[in-house]
Amino acid sequence: MLLNSASQQKSKLYSWGHWFGLTNMLAGLFLFFIYWFAQPLPATGLGVLYMVIYSIGHAGFLFFVGHLLLVFPFTMLNKPNWVKPWAAFVAALGLTLLFIDALVYSAYGYHINLLSVDYIQNDFQLLTQALPAGFKAALLLVFIAVFSVELVLANSLWRSLDKYRKWFLRSRVIPFVIVCFLMGHLAHIWADLTLYKPITRLDNQLPLSHPMTAKTILSQSGLVDLDEYKQKKQFSFDVSSFSLDVPNFQFSCFAPTKSLSIDVIYSTYLNAEQITSELESLNSKFTSTQHWAPLALDDSMFEIISGLPAIYNNSFAGSPNVLDSALLSTSTSLTFTNIPAATQKSLPEFEAGYRISDSQLNVSLYKIDNLSQLSELATGDDYKIIAVLPTNAQQYGQLLVLGDLVSLPDVTSNLDIMPTILEGWLSCSFPADYGKFGHNLFSVPVKANWLVSADAESIYVWHKGSTTKITGDAQMTSTQMLTQQTVEPPSNATLIRAIHFLKRNLVNK
DSSP states (O other): OOOOHHHHHHHHHHHHHHHHHHHHHHHHHHHHHHHHTTSOOOSSHHHHHHHHHHHHHHHHHHHHHHHHHHTHHHHTTOOHHHHHHHHHHHHHHHHHHHHHHHHHHHHHSSOOOTTOHHHHHHHHHHHHHTSOTTHHHHHHHHHHHHHHHHHHHHHHHHHTHHHHHHHHHHHTHHHHHHHHHHHHHHHHHHHHHHTOHHHHTTTTTSTTOOOOOHHHHHHHHTOBOHHHHHHHSOOOBOOTTEEEOOOOOOOBOOOOSSOEEEEEEEOSSOOHHHHHHHHHHHOTTOEEEEEEOOSOHHHHHHHHHHSSOGGGTTTSTTSOOHHHHHHHHTTOEEEEESOOHHHHHHSOOOGGGGOOOSSEEEEEEEEOSSGGGGTTTTOOSSEEEEEEOOSSTTSOEEEEEESSOSOOOSEEEGGGHHHIIIIIISOOBOOTTOOOSSOOTTSSOOOOSOEEEEOSSOEEEEETTEEEEEOTTSOEEEEETTTOOEEOOOOHHHHHHHHHHHTTTEEEO
16 A cells, blocks of 8 residues: 555655764764874774774764654654754754864863763863864854755755665665674673773773773773783882973062961871861961862872872972972072971972072971960961861861962862962963963862872872772772762763873873
């Protein structure tokens, strides 16, 4: 029995939608070339073959799901004049977002997160910082151009559907894509079990790709020794395969009008809240907030003095000493008191320590076991920052600030202190791409989506009030800071962003 006209049109519309989605899959596959060359290619032929096969299968998966969720339901309306422009709009938007994501991945090593407004704003801001001012307008023009092409393609495919269908069937594109999809996933299962790095390091290469385990996140980061893991079944975190790249920026600073004291407090018997309450009672001018400092004492001191994560401590001594240069340029002296020997060993020489001037930066470490010891630390009219370290990695410390504040963020870290010294106290001006790890506490507070640090044994990521610890045996535990309860770890996207940020000053040797 012959189909009526409406049924024929609906059948044609269904068929048109499938082939339109497949055509856009081929267009998206070309954009995957950007991801391929965003990082060094796999070192083995098997890794390169996997990259090609998995990209073909993953492109088919992305565009099939996009068509199924966003276009196919509209084809049921049987309104070609509505469906074709809508499908062209969805395809243009998808390809434009894929292009933007490829640029973000090329620049920062992670993918945009469309489920978080904060992440979208942050990713776009980071991307546009390094590009010309007209980049936003250029993206709009790209979208309009792609939309125009998609409209032409949609109408052309509708008019010549039989010709397009015969070509796709003869070329056997669909079976080939399905085979690539299955082979890519089977190869990934094998690589994840054997920790075959040329494949596992590609886990995060494509958007909405494989969910990664803690083990594959660490192997992809490059911060672990895989040969040692295979022997001992335990990761060790180090940067021996990287060089520390701290650019020797040209910058200018102004001599401070007052001295600044950085006092770091730790205690065996008193918790951070007790110490903070006593300091605030002794001096009501202090402003305090929660301080995230999960590392051991000597590593925390390294982060405070260097402004770098503690995993850099064996590489920092030969790098440009930005703090010393800033102090010398403003004729400001420096004094260290009670700094641990392990921390001093990791630091370069400070020539400012041999100067005598009215303006001083004083960095001191104090062990406080009695509240009566705090009276001297609470006095004075100069600028002062007191970091009260927590007793363990799953608790907050406290940060107290005396100076010209707007307000403090909800949570600070050790890495915020160096930018505060340079930008807040010395008023140094740096290029926009200066790679700092923290924020100036004397400026408008910045809300952190996550914080990250690492030592030789573990990587720590703070996210939404919990600390996630990734240990040397690739185990991951998350603890809610206030309740000490075990919670679900953050998404892999957050962990990948944080770990990539941890590596921002590292380059391959």
